[in-house]
Amino acid sequence: MVKINMDAEVFTYNVFSKAYRTLTRRQIFYLLDSLVRGNELIRLKKGFYCKSGADKYKVAVSIYEGYISFSSALYLQGLKSEVENTVFVCTKNWNKAIEFGGVKIIPVSVSNFFYGTSPINGILTATFPKIIADMFYRPKYASYFDMYRAINLRKLKEKEWEELYLYLKDSNISTIRRAGYSLESMAPGWFTRKLREIAVKSGGVSSFFRKKGRFIREWRLYNDINIKRFENEI
Numbered sequence: 693m694v695k696i697n698m699d700a701e702v703f704t705y706n707v708f709s710k711a712y713r714t715l716t717r718r719q720i721f722y723l724l725d726s727l728v729r730g731n732e733l734i735r736l737k738k739g740f741y742c743k744s745g746a747d748k749y750k751v752a753v754s755i756y757e758g759y760i761s762f763s764s765a766l767y768l769q770g771l772k773s774e775v776e777n778t779v780f781v782c783t784k785n786w787n788k789a790i791e792f793g794g795v796k797i798i799p800v801s802v803s804n805f806f807y808g809t810s811p812i813n814g815i816l817t818a819t820f821p822k823i824i825a826d827m828f829y830r831p832k833y834a835s836y837f838d839m840y841r842a843i844n845l846r847k848l849k850e851k852e853w854e855e856l857y858l859y860l861k862d863s864n865i866s867t868i869r870r871a872g873y874s875l876e877s878m879a880p881g882w883f884t885r886k887l888r889e890i891a892v893k894s895g896g897v898s899s900f901f902r903k904k905g906r907f908i909r910e911w912r913l914y915n916d917i918n919i920k921r922f923e924n925e926i
Contacts, residue, residue: 701746702754705739734792742792748779749815752797755790758783759809761818761826762800763835768812769820771842780833782806782818782826800833802826808859821848821856828871829863831900836874837922843878844926853883860887866898873911874919 700707709720724741727733733741742751749760749768762780766772779797784806787799808822818826820842827834848856860868872887891911897903899914906915 700754701750702736702740702742704741708741736790736792737788744793747815748793748795748797751792752779752781753816755797756781756783756787756799758799759806759816759818761823762833763838765818765823766838766842768815768817769823769842771820771845772838798833800826800830802829805829805859805863808855819852819855820846821852822859824856824875825859825863825867825871828860828874829867831870831917836917836919837925840923840926850880853880857883857886861890865891865894865896869898869911869913870900870919873908873913873915874923877923 705720705724708724709715709717712720712723715723724733724735728735728741731744734744734746735741736751736755740755749764752758752764753760758781760768760779761782763772764776764778764780767774767776777795779795781797781799782802783799784801784803786801789796789798791797805826808819808825809816810819811817824839824843827836827839856871860871868887869891872884872891876884888910891913894912897907897912897914899905900917900919902916903914904916905918907913908915
């Protein structure tokens with residue numbers, strides 16, 4: 693049996709070939725194929741591999757050079773107990789999802805919103821306030837039930853509300869309106885007041901997905917997903 697002397701969670705063909713530099717190109721391809729067929733390695737995508745049993749979160753961060761967020765980050769922070777077969781990783785650019793070992797890794801581009809992290813067991817992960825901000829910034833990938841439950845389990849401290857406000861202030865008007873309306877019943881007064889002022893001063897209207905459903909005039913927002921129902925369920 694060949695001993696795989698790769699230390700990284702994810703490695704490329706080039707890294708592998710340097711580790712086995714005495715082999716020819718053909719022999720390296722044959723070795724890689726044998727290791728994949730023998731379930732010692734997993735081929736993630738063209739030219740990228742990981743060891744069988746590799747940590748799915750470390751693989752996601754490594755292959756996409758991103759950070760874990762959304763419900764996946766809530767799980768890592770102990771704010772969600774259900775184990776998921778999907779890992780959400782925030783990236784600077786759009787990329788295709790990959791699947792390995794029954795796990796789907798979904799990259800979510802947040803472009804210039806790429807900050808607000810802290811490592812958890814060596815895994816770059818969004819802070820609690822940044823998880824919330826990411827969910828309103830990219831609602832397509834959000835689980836608002838999990839978000840409300842997490843806030844109920846661990847109330848945000850004043851400094852965390854301040855941190856969240858800074859993230860939202862740096863985002864866009866739709867993100868601000870979604871967050872302001874969704875969090876108004878649990879946020880400090882100053883937080884709601886500042887976001888509402890921004891929401892009203894800016895032109896146009898916003899929504900989560902479509903401009904339909906109940907229109908919340910004070911936030912200039914269409915509540916097209918009836919988001920407060922998740923808060924009521926909690």
